[in-house]
Amino acid sequence: MKVAIFTDTFYPEINGVARTLKKFTDHLSEQHIDFKVFAPKTSSSEYVTENIHRFGSLSFFLYPECRIALPNVMKIKTELECFSPDIIHVATPFNLGLCGIYFAKKFDIPLVGSYHTDFDQYLAYYELHLLSKWVWSYMAWFHNQLETTFVPSIETRQQLKERNFKNLKIWPRGVDCQLFHPFYDKSSVRKKYGLSKKYLLSFVSRLAPEKDVNTLLHIAKTIPQEINKDIEWLWVGDGPIREVLEKEAPENVTFTGYLKGKDLAEIYSASDLFVFPSPTETFGNVVLEALASGTPVIGADSGGVKNVITSGKTGFLCAPGEADEYNQAIVHLLSHDSLRWQMGMEGRNYALTQRWENIFNQLLSDYHHVIRKVNREIYA
Numbered sequence: 001m002k003v004a005i006f007t008d009t010f011y012p013e014i015n016g017v018a019r020t021l022k023k024f025t026d027h028l029s030e031q032h033i034d035f036k037v038f039a040p041k042t043s044s045s046e047y048v049t050e051n052i053h054r055f056g057s058l059s060f061f062l063y064p065e066c067r068i069a070l071p072n073v074m075k076i077k078t079e080l081e082c083f084s085p086d087i088i089h090v091a092t093p094f095n096l097g098l099c100g101i102y103f104a105k106k107f108d109i110p111l112v113g114s115y116h117t118d119f120d121q122y123l124a125y126y127e128l129h130l131l132s133k134w135v136w137s138y139m140a141w142f143h144n145q146l147e148t149t150f151v152p153s154i155e156t157r158q159q160l161k162e163r164n165f166k167n168l169k170i171w172p173r174g175v176d177c178q179l180f181h182p183f184y185d186k187s188s189v190r191k192k193y194g195l196s197k198k199y200l201l202s203f204v205s206r207l208a209p210e211k212d213v214n215t216l217l218h219i220a221k222t223i224p225q226e227i228n229k230d231i232e233w234l235w236v237g238d239g240p241i242r243e244v245l246e247k248e249a250p251e252n253v254t255f256t257g258y259l260k261g262k263d264l265a266e267i268y269s270a271s272d273l274f275v276f277p278s279p280t281e282t283f284g285n286v287v288l289e290a291l292a293s294g295t296p297v298i299g300a301d302s303g304g305v306k307n308v309i310t311s312g313k314t315g316f317l318c319a320p321g322e323a324d325e326y327n328q329a330i331v332h333l334l335s336h337d338s339l340r341w342q343m344g345m346e347g348r349n350y351a352l353t354q355r356w357e358n359i360f361n362q363l364l365s366d367y368h369h370v371i372r373k374v375n376r377e378i379y380a
Contacts (some may be wrong), residue, residue: 001033001364001368002033002034002085003086004035004036004038004080004083004085004088004109005036005037005089006038006089006097006099007037009021009040009092010022012042016173016285019285023174023360024360025037025051027360036051036085037053038100039054039069040069041054041067053076053079055069055071055096056070058070069096070095077103080107086109087112089113089114091116093138098142101142101146110371110373110374113143114152115139115165116282117282118156118281118282121279122280140165144165147373147374148168149167149169150170150363151169151282152170152173153282153303153308154307155304155306157170171363171366172354174354174355174358174359175285175354176292176356177348177355179265180351181265181293182269182348184266186270189266189269193234193254195232198231199230199232199272200233200234201234201275202235202236202268202273202290202295203233203237203275204276205236206237206238207239211239211278211280212277212280213245213277215326216235216275216277217248219330220250220252227330227331227335230334231252232253233252233253235249235255236258236264237256237258265293268295271293271295272295272334273296273333274286274290274295277321277326278300278305279302279321280302281302282303283305290347291309292347292348292351294345294347294348295347296315296343298316298318298330299318300319300320301318310350313343313346314343314347316332316333
């Protein structure tokens with residue numbers, strides 16, 4: 001099988017889409033499956049390979065860390081004719097995704113795609129509600145041209161069904177349980193960040209409005225003083241409102257910037273709780289990473305996160321935006337060590353069942369099914 005992937009975000013960009021696609025292409029390499037990625041150029045030269053064709057790009061106004069590519073159509077045409085893919089996967093609905101659809105139709109190549117980002121929810125956080133109807137119409141038009149649209153969670157599939165999206169199939173996310181685990185030296189993390197209080201709470205995300213960091217800020221400010229005096233926070237990530245958050249956050253919050261690999265895994269492992277109020281996730285990769293690290297998660301009862309956390313077993317789900325609910329859950333778990341430990345172990349056990357290898361092999365099986373179906377129709 002030869003796979004061509006069209007995406008407006010890819011490694012080394014730091015977001016869930018880019019990380020998932022990088023994991024997938026690593027798996028393709030390990031399985032000796034040929035692939036080509038068509039993606040925007042980035043400012044970093046950290047990752048260069050002959051499998052990736054990059055194009056000039058502009059920042060996306062809602063998400064400056066992501067790029068909108070300015071593709072060279074003739075170059076894409078030449079590369080595709082030379083590569084002759086068996087299937088095209090479009091991962092974003094922007095310029096490169098549209099190129100993927102165009103060439104799939106032009107060359108009769110089976111076409112699939114994936115839905116990663118709830119742009120409609122994002123618009124609400126940027127006070128662009130009036131665009132919502134247009135966005136949903138465009139997204140349905142885009143995805144209904146595909147043989148299959150892979151979605152990351154049951155919640156997202158239901159949401160898209162209600163919006164008249166067709167041919168939806170679950171493509172969940174996995175986690176590297178050898179990297180993310182509970183057994184790091186917790187004292188080294190505390191020493192590194194100068195932490196001395198009894199409890200460590202963490203948050204990992206892009207620091208942007210759609211992650212509902214305002215609720216996170218309210219949580220940190222309103223935890224009852226009798227337990228707050230024993231709490232320190234690590235907020236991992238960067239983004240457009242980091243400077244504002246640093247000015248407004250209480251003294252017990254430390255901002256680390258973006259982290260990855262072992263540096264990130266150690267923080268999950270050292271944390272007593274992971275708090276994640278974002279209601280806009282189609283999956284919530286960081287939630288699964290925290291669970292793999294043996295850390296209970298208190299998250300929003302919304303989006304894909306509600307399909308990852310089993311409330312009362314691996315953490316708690318709280319109504320979006322309700323800081324008081326989060327604080328009640330935080331106080332309850334910090335006051336019950338054995339329950340917190342049990343939830344951490346349950347989370348780790350769940351994460352161990354979410355292996356990337358199995359998930360990607362199922363996706364490849366789905367690819368084969370689509371290829372056979374389309375080829376039967378072409379040659380019928």
